[in-house]
Amino acid sequence: MTASPKRPLALVTGASSGMGAAFARAYAARGHDLCLTARRLDRLEALAAELSAAHGIEAFAVPADLGGFEAERPILDAIAARGRHVDVLVNNAGFSIPQSFAATPWLRQRDFLMTLVVAPCALAHAVIPGMVERGGGKIINVASLAGFAPGAAGHSLYPGAKSLMIKFSQALDAEYRAKGVAVTAVCPGFTRTGFAEANDTQHLMDEAPRMFWQSAETVVETAIRANELGRVVVIPGWHNQLAAALLHYLPQGLVAAAVRRGSAKYHLGD
Template sequence: MTPPRPVALVTGASSGIGEAFARALAARGHDLCLVARRADRLQALADSLTRDHGVAVLVLPFDLSEAGACERLLAAVDDAGRYVDVLVNNAGYSIAQSFDDVPWKAQQDFLMTLIVNACGLAHGVIPGMIARGGGRIIATASLAGFAPGVAGHTLYPGAKSLMMSFSQALDAEYRDRGLKVTAVSPGFVSTGFAAANGTDAVMADAPRRLFLTPEQVVDAALKANDAGRVIVVPGWWNALAAGLMRGLPQGLVRWILMKGSAKYHLAAD
C-alpha cells in the first residue's frame, strides 16, 4: 500500500509568499490545505496544483482574524481525514496608520491573524507531529522584526519579532522530538502587500534591486528548514541590515529608521 503523501497547511495561500509556498510544497509531493479568505483564488490555485503535480488539495476559506478560527480550521482538516505534517504560518498584513487612528477592532483583528491564531495552529498540530515522529513549522516573519518600533505599522515589528522568538522557543523545546522550526525574515518582496496597506505608491519608489520575489523567499525558507536553521534572512543586503539593527546602539537605529520610514506612515483616511 502506498503511504499517503505528507500534508502541508499554508495560511495566506491565495497570493504572494503563501501561493509560492503552496507551489513549492506541491512540487515536493505534498498534499495541500490552502487557507485564506478568498475562496475563488484558493480554488484556482488548487486546480492548478492538482493539474501540475497530481496532489490532493483541500480548500479552506477561513478568516483568521476571527477568534477560534484555529480550532475550527484544524477541525475541518480532521473531518477531511487528514493531519498536518507541515504548517506554514504565512497569513499577514500591516496597518500603516497611527495606532489610535484605526478602530480597536481592526488592531484586534491584526493580532488575532498574525499572533493568536498562528500560535493556536502550532499548538494544535504539534502533538500529532510528535506522535508521528516529526514535523515542520515555518513562519513568515519580517526584517521589521529586528527593528525597534517607529511611527506607523505600530504592532507589526512586535508581531514579527514575537514570531521569531516563538520559533526559537519551539525549536528549543521540540528539536529533539523531531520538529524542524524556521522563521523566514525577508525585507521588500514583490507581492500585493503594499497595495493592501495603502503604501504601494510609496513602495514603487524603492530600488527594485532591493526586492526579492516570493519564490526566492520560499526557496530560502525551505532550504533553511531542511538544514535545521531557525532564523533565516534572505538576501545579503537584508542580512546586513539585520546585523546592523542588532549590533548598533538602539537609539541610533531608531533615529535612522524613523527618518527612513516616515513616508510609510500614512495619515488617517
C-alpha cells in the same frame, strides 16, 4: 482525487496570493498534498485545481478569516474530516496597518493581533502534539526583517508581532527539535507580493530601489531549504542580512533615529 497516506500534508495560511501561493507551489512541486486557507475562496479553489492538475497531488481549500475568535477550528476540523493530519505548517497570513495606532479602530488592531499572533500560535499548538507523536514535522513562521527593528510611527504593532514570531520559533525549536519538529522563522525584507497593495502603500514601496527587492519564490525557497537544514532563523538576501546586522550592532539611538526617518514615508498618518 483520493488522498495518499504516503503524501505529507502542508497547511498554508494566507495562500490565495503572494508568498502563501508561492509556498503552496513549492510544496506541491515537492509532492505534498495541500490545505490552502485564506479569505478568498475563489482564488484558493483556482490555485488548488491548478496544483492538483500540475503535480498529481490533492489540494483543497478552506476559507477562513484568521482575525476571528478560534478561527483555526474550522481549518483543523476540515483536515480531520478528511482523515488527514498536518505534517507541514506554514504560518504566512498577515497584513499591516500604516495608520497611527489610535486612529485605527480597535477592532482592526485586534484583527491584526489575532491574524499575526494568536492564530499562528493556536495552529502550532494544535499540530505539534501530532508531529511529536509521529516523530517529525515542520513549521515555518513568516516573520520579517522588521522584527529586528525598533518601533516607529505607523505599522504600530507590526515589528512587535514579527519579533514575537522570531522568539516563538526559537522557543519551539528549543522545546521540540529533539522530538523531530523543525521550526524556522523566515525574515524577508522587501518582497514582491500583493502585501503593499492591500494597505495602500504600493505607490510608496515602488520608490524603493529595485535591487533591494526579492521575489516571493526566492524567499520561499530560502525558507524551505533552511527548514530542511534545521536552521531556526533565516534572513533571505545578503542586503537584508547586512541590514539585520546593522540593526543589532549599531548604537540603538542611532538605529532608532534612522528607522524613524526611513519609515516615515510609509506612515499614512491619522
